[in-house]
Amino acid sequence: MRDGKVAIIFKRLVPNCIMKAKNERRKQYIGSQIDDCKDLSGIFYLLPFQKGYLVNWDVQRQVWEHTFGKDVMNLEPEDTNAIIAEPYFDFSSIQEAMNEIYFEEYNFKAILRTNAGTLSAFKNRQEEPNQLCCLLVDCGYSFTHIAPYYNGKKVGSAIRRVNIGGKVLTNHLKEIISYRQLHVMDETYVMNQVKEDVCYVSLDFFGDMKIAKLKGQENTIVRDYILPDFSHSKRGYLKQDDTKLKPHEQTVRMNNERFAVPEILFHPSDIGIQEMGVSEAIVHVINNCPTDMRPHLFKNILLTGGNAMFPGFKERVESDVRSMAPALYDVRVTKPVNPITHAWEGGKLLSTSKNFSSLMVTRDEYNEHGHSICWEKFDV
Amino acid sequence: MAVVQEQTKRESGRIKDVNQKRVLDSYTRAKRLRKQLEALEQDNFQEDPQANLVIPNKRLPQFDSNEGSNPAKKKKKTRGDHFKQRFRKTFNMLVEEEQLSMQEPPNYLTACIPPSKTPDRKFCAVCGFPSNYTCVSCGARYCCVKCLGTHQDTRCLKWTV
Ligand SMILES: [Zn+2]
Ligand SMILES: [Zn+2]
Numbered sequence: 001m002r003d004g005k006v007a008i009i010f011k012r013l014v015p016n017c018i019m020k021a022k023n024e025r026r027k028q029y030i031g032s033q034i035d036d037c038k039d040l041s042g043i044f045y046l047l048p049f050q051k052g053y054l055v056n057w058d059v060q061r062q063v064w065e066h067t068f069g070k071d072v073m074n075l076e077p078e079d080t081n082a083i084i085a086e087p088y089f090d091f092s093s094i095q096e097a098m099n100e101i102y103f104e105e106y107n108f109k110a111i112l113r114t115n116a117g118t119l120s121a122f123k124n125r126q127e128e129p130n131q132l133c134c135l136l137v138d139c140g141y142s143f144t145h146i147a148p149y150y151n152g153k154k155v156g157s158a159i160r161r162v163n164i165g166g167k168v169l170t171n172h173l174k175e176i177i178s179y180r181q182l183h184v185m186d187e188t189y190v191m192n193q194v195k196e197d198v199c200y201v202s203l204d205f206f207g208d209m210k211i212a213k214l215k216g217q218e219n220t221i222v223r224d225y226i227l228p229d230f231s232h233s234k235r236g237y238l239k240q241d242d243t244k245l246k247p248h249e250q251t252v253r254m255n256n257e258r259f260a261v262p263e264i265l266f267h268p269s270d271i272g273i274q275e276m277g278v279s280e281a282i283v284h285v286i287n288n289c290p291t292d293m294r295p296h297l298f299k300n301i302l303l304t305g306g307n308a309m310f311p312g313f314k315e316r317v318e319s320d321v322r323s324m325a326p327a328l329y330d331v332r333v334t335k336p337v338n339p340i341t342h343a344w345e346g347g348k349l350l351s352t353s354k355n356f357s358s359l360m361v362t363r364d365e366y367n368e369h370g371h372s373i374c375w376e377k378f379d380v
Numbered sequence: 381m382a383v384v385q386e387q388t389k390r391e392s393g394r395i396k397d398v399n400q401k402r403v404l405d406s407y408t409r410a411k412r413l414r415k416q417l418e419a420l421e422q423d424n425f426q427e428d429p430q431a432n433l434v435i436p437n438k439r440l441p442q443f444d445s446n447e448g449s450n451p452a453k454k455k456k457k458t459r460g461d462h463f464k465q466r467f468r469k470t471f472n473m474l475v476e477e478e479q480l481s482m483q484e485p486p487n488y489l490t491a492c493i494p495p496s497k498t499p500d501r502k503f504c505a506v507c508g509f510p511s512n513y514t515c516v517s518c519g520a521r522y523c524c525v526k527c528l529g530t531h532q533d534t535r536c537l538k539w540t541v
Contacts, residue, residue, distance in 0.1 A: 022429050044430075045423045050471045057467060089488040091474040092481070097467040146493075157486050160493045171420045176508060179534075185425040209510055256508045267501060271420070272413050274495040281493045 011344055014067050018046040018059055019189075030066040039230040043189040052087050052142030052165070054094050061101070068106070077106040081360060083347040085116035086380050088145050088159055099374045103366045110360040112350075113378040119346030120304045121149040124334075126349055133296035135286060137278065137317070138343075139265065139307035141166045144278055146285045148297055154379070158288050162281050164268050166306050170195055172271060173261050177252055184252070190227060193236055194252065195261065198223050201312035202259040203319065212256040222255040262310050266320070279320030286325075299330040308339035402537055404518045412518075412539075506530045 014031040021029070022042035029037055037043075048060035068075050084098060095113070102108045117136040124134050134149040144162040148155040170192045178185050202208045212221045224239040227250045239251060264270055266277035276284055286297045301321065303314055314335040322331045336342040350356060365373050404412075469477070478488055504511040504523035511521040515528065518536050522528045 020429050025430065025433065028430075042426060042429070044426060044428055047423050051421065053471060053474060055469065055471050055474070089486065089491055091478060091488065092483075093467055093469060093474060093477065100467075159486060159491055161488075161491045162493045168420045171422065174425070175419070180507070188424070206510065213509060260503070260508050267496070269496055269500045270503065272417060276493045276496045280496055280498070284493065 011341060011348075012067075012072055013341070014063065014072060016048060016060075016063055018062060020044040020046075031063045032072060033066070038234070040189050040228070040234070041230055042186045045188065049142065051163075052140075053091060054097075057097065057101075064106075077108045079109055081110045081351070082108050082112070083119070083351065084111060084113045085119060085343055085347070086113055087142075088115050088117065088147060088161070088380075090380050095374070095378075095380055096371050099366065099371055103363055107363060110357075110362040112356075112360045113374070113380055115147075115154070115380060116343035117145060117147045117304070118149075118154060118379075119343040119350060120302060120336075121147075121154070121346070122152060123342065123346035123349050124300070124302050125149075125152045128300070131296065131300045133293055133300060135282065135297040135301045137282065137301065137303050137305070137308075139165065139278065139303065139305040139313075141306065144265070144281075144305070144307070146278075146281050148285060148289050148293070150293060155289060155293075158285055160281055160285050162265075162268065162275055162278060163273060164265055164275070164277075166192075166195075168271075169199075169261050169264060169307075172264065173199075173257060176257060176261075181252055182250070190236065194225055194227075194254070196309070197236065198225055198238065198254045199258050199262050199310060201262045201265070201310045201316045203312055203315055205259065205263060208259050209256060212258075219255070221258060222253065223258065224251045224253055226251050262307070262313070265307060265313075266316065279317055279324070282317065282321055283324045295329045298325050299332045301331070301333045303333060303335045304339045304342045306340050308335055402517060404537070409519050505535070 012032070015034060016031070018031075019029040019034050019037070020043070021027070021037050021039055022044075023039050024037070034040075034043075046056070046059045048054055048056045048063065050056070054060055067073060068077060082102065084102070086095070086098070098113060099111075102111050117138045120138070121134045121136050124136075125131065132151065136145075136147045136149055138145045138147070142165045144164060145159060146162070147159040170188060173195050174184055174188065174191045177191065184191050208221060211219060213219075226233075226236055226239050226245075228234055228236045229248055229250065232246075232248060239245070245251065260270070264273075266279055268275045268277055275281075282301065286294050289297060298321070301317065303317065307313060314333055318331065318333040321333065325331050336345075338345075350359075359377065361374050361377050475488065502511050502521045503509065504527050505515075505520040506522060506527035509523050511523040511527075513522050513528070514520070515522060515531060515536060517532075518539075520531060520536065522531050
């Protein structure tokens with residue numbers, strides 16, 4: 001541009017937590033500072049969220065201040081508009097705290113508080129304007145929400161929550177590996193990577209169980225995973241068949257664990273949580289919507305959140321829902337290129353839309369009307 | 381004579397042992413399951429490596445979660461901390477508040493998905509493969525004699541979660 005300014009849009013993913021390393025007795029790593037940490041074994045977490053809701057404000061504010069500050073975004077809140085994504089059914093007390101902190105403490109110019117799923121559904125509607133409805137599945141860290149959207153608006157009364165997310169999966173993996181092989185209860189960070197690197201959603205669960213029981217070459221599921229030791233390697237990786245282990249290398253063997261762990265998303269009762277799994281819940285939620293909406297929801301199921309990244313996740317949802325849906329309805333399931341940042345992309349798109357400013361509450365409006373204008377404008 | 385006596389003694393000893401085999405009641409079994417599920421929600425298994433560390437002039441995060449808040453170690457309040465005091469609530473307090481608020485559904489509590497309509501599946505508590513047998517003592521599942529042995533030696537009645 002002529003004045004030398006270039007509009008740069010960049011996204012930064014910052015872990016929303018403070019971490020402590022076993023071998024760094026005094027240092028704390030806030031958000032992306034963890035990139036500087038050389039030894040990620042035994043990482044201790046301070047999380048602002050509990051069961052998906054913001055409860056530890058001290059931790060959250062430190063992460064925000066780090067993120068807004070010069071290390072990450074280097075922004076002036078007074079001149080900045082912010083879109084804030086909150087969980088569905090966020091508690092009133094948390095919503096009011098958000099208003100106060102963003103306006104009174106950080107002095108943002110204007111904010112829009114909404115749900116991540118609403119941003120994803122907005123993007124979907126822009127990309128596929130012919131779709132009247134969208135069945136948004138947000139399968140994240142603390143839980144999974146299934147939220148129907150009609151004409152871009154969420155159908156609040158039909159939204160349901162399955163209390164399974166990535167956290168339960170990682171903790172369960174830690175537990176079974178610790179019992180069966182090697183004590184890894186303190187290795188949340190490492191075992192989360194093991195989960196991401198080798199777990200998958202099975203398309204034939206009991207068939208895969210049979211294969212995993214086989215010995216030798218016939219077992220095409222079993223994998224040995226070399227754990228990082230943080231002197232030779234910072235990240236673990238799959239052991240190649242023909243290579244010999246080096247003396248410093250330690251492995252975990254992932255066999256039925258590879259698919260039994262993500263299976264909890266589809267059968268929470270496998271670990272004693274008496275709830276429907278994701279696929280059954282999708283069908284349940286659609287069947288609770290008005291009849292004329294149902295075919296439109298079945299043909300536009302959108303998968304977001306980190307668990308959608310599991311290989312096989314989309315195909316499994318597709319085949320499960322197909323088998324439970326009425327035969328005359330089309331079933332179409334979409335997984336965006338990046339299910340984790342899809343809501344962010346939706347927010348970016350929304351911020352360039354014509355009526356964006358009418359959706360926001362400005363600092364001046366807040367100073368005049370307080371919480372009431374936020375309750376009026378934001379549908380969280 | 382002596383030999384027979386010896387045998388009877390051993391026999392009765394074994395019978396006694398079998399009779400005394402403890403069986404967990406349903407209350408204990410439910411409690412065990414609840415503890416296991418609570419463990420799956422935990423942020424950390426280990427202790428805070430800096431729990432006893434005092435860093436002077438540095439903002440330390442305070443835990444307002446239910447466990448172990450230490451009023452003696454309260455830091456000096458800044459203005460911001462003071463006016464946010466009323467927002468310091470644990471997750472359970474938030475849910476309770478929602479229950480009392482008579483807020484019209486839908487809300488957090490009404491949004492929970494109901495139980496599955498399909499029957500539970502059974503997996504071996506030791507190896508994770510499908511299982512056909514239930515441990516008489518504790519109700520855990522096992523798939524073979526080998527896994528039953530491991531289960532009895534490691535968890536079963538010994539396990540306090
Ligand atoms: Zn077994
Ligand atoms: Zn037992």
